Amino acid sequence: MSESDTTARRSDEAGSTLIDEIIRMSDFTFDRLPMLDIIGDRMVENLSVALPDLMRAMCEASLASLDYIPMGKVIEGLPKPTFLAVGTGHPFVGEILVVMDQAVLMTAVELMLGGNAKNVDLDNTDPFTAIELGFGERLASAVFAELERSLSVVGAANLELDRIETEAEGAAIAKNTSLCARLRLSLTLAGNTGNLDLVIPYDALEQILPDLGKVYFGDRMVSQDQWRGLIGAQIERANVDLDVVLSENVFPLQKIMSWRPGDTIDFGIEEGRDATVTCADTPMFNVSLGKRNNGYVAVQITEKLEILEDHEDDGNDN
Template sequence: MSDVSDNSAEEIESAAGPAPGDLDMTDEEGRILDQDEIDELLGFDEDADELQSTGIMELINSALVNYERLPMLDIVFDRLVRLMSTSLRNLTSDNVEISLDHISSVRFGDYLNSIPLPAMLCIFKAEEWDDHGLLVVDSALVYSVVDVLLGGRRGTSAMRVEGRPFTTIETTLIERMVNVVLGDMTSAFDPLSPVNFRLERIETNPRFATITQGNNAGVLVRMRIDMGDRSGRVEVMIPYATLEPIRELLLQMFMGEKFGQDSIWENHLTNELYMTDIEVQAILGETTVSLHDILNWEPGATVMFNTRVEDSVELRVGEHPMFTAKTGQRQGRIAVNVETYIAPGSGGGKRS
């Protein structure tokens, strides 16, 4: 009897299949997936390109707003790179080359956890937008700028001392460079929308540089700065909440674009309207007459108006009164002399 029960239990388990909580890590051929294949399926493949996401991570990040929907950012940051090339060259008295690596969308929390330390995290405020942004200077650029500003020899890479905090001198020198970068960023945004970026503080711990919630998306701009044999990176992180006041301007495809408006056609239409012929009627007088009186009219009948010779007449275009005028004669013809303009919706005239 026990053998029959065991066989029945095995048949029930085989028919029911795997438990709901069990993950089937086998392919169609029944082969078990190894760890690398599982990581690739979930989107955690470290060898994959940074700009290409796969698996479940693609679904998670699908809610992010793509920066390509804000095409004006490309123009703004291209302008920033040109301005920084000149400003940093004047600051360091050295040949400085700046390249824009890429612009991407990323969650603020994910970016904050990915910052390689040590680094200087500079929190700045956009005063007109009343919000903040983050500028990160990596350690390689910190030591390179300090070495150049303090007269280091050319052709030698900056010496890095790991495992210690940045000194006051290093922080002061980087603060000078950051103020230059923020000034150039102010100039880059100025043709689009006047804004002033002001440095508030410099942190070295990412926990103290939280300017928005971790799940909020933002625009991440990566720039590489080369000074001879020295190089480093500057990254600008601006949350989308900070850019919200100028979102409509960033949606433009080119500077000064106005959706639904064509200046050439507008000027042409305006000129054509000015050349339009319209009929103006001079109303000498109005009165109310009954139908019985009209039926009794005969040639030579006299119709009485309440208008005197010295009274003003009304000039109309269609049903709209436009001016009041005085009647007279000119070269044997009846003429009117315009005196006042009648504003739309008003009952009287306004002296023009």
């Protein structure tokens, strides 16, 4: 068979697959729901705030896709090994599904255990252990909590994690032929990127279908407040350098120029003498010098200094 014949056959097969997909999807009667895109965007924002607090690591999230596909196709595309979280609650009629791939779950487990996730084995196909499933349950509960908050744009919600499944049969929350909305979120944690899928059977949306058909962005100020809280929390956990100024002395330049290696300079520092702790050249505390039982020099804070801000002269001399 010539190369041109092979190329033509592949083209025909691709065309046939596309036609089959179009015919299969034509069997479903449904309206696309623009508010699901808005809810997906809110999920991205909320998870970007919530996951760093849970795992003590920055999280980058994005809405990769919103698909309307049959339940059977969802089950066929489940990752190996499989981690499924089934949730229930208002406003859904029935169960909804969260699917995490190995990259998301194992990286989250490593981070929650205090590791750095650099050596996470993402090629292992063994089933998840009980410990890994336990941490996955915590992560799934956080995901449902953020979905509950994201749904507030269309009304009140009350969701909870019902169970964890590790077999494909556990994903059958609807018939294989039932249409589902699948929001796929891409999460990057500690340099590892994976997918988190939220699968909602179309029938489960019955109570809120009219609201999901509208376009309403809602108030964005809540999200801004969340970002302020996140940035504030990250600043509080940041490391800074502190300097202890033990003594300040003035010497003639001529004397300084005459110093040689081996010369001794007496600063007159004694135990119990006052000193100053500075950060970025800004005085922070007055302290008293002393020694611990192990012989190390230590300081005891005696006074917290007020940080004076420099204000520009407004030009009014009166």
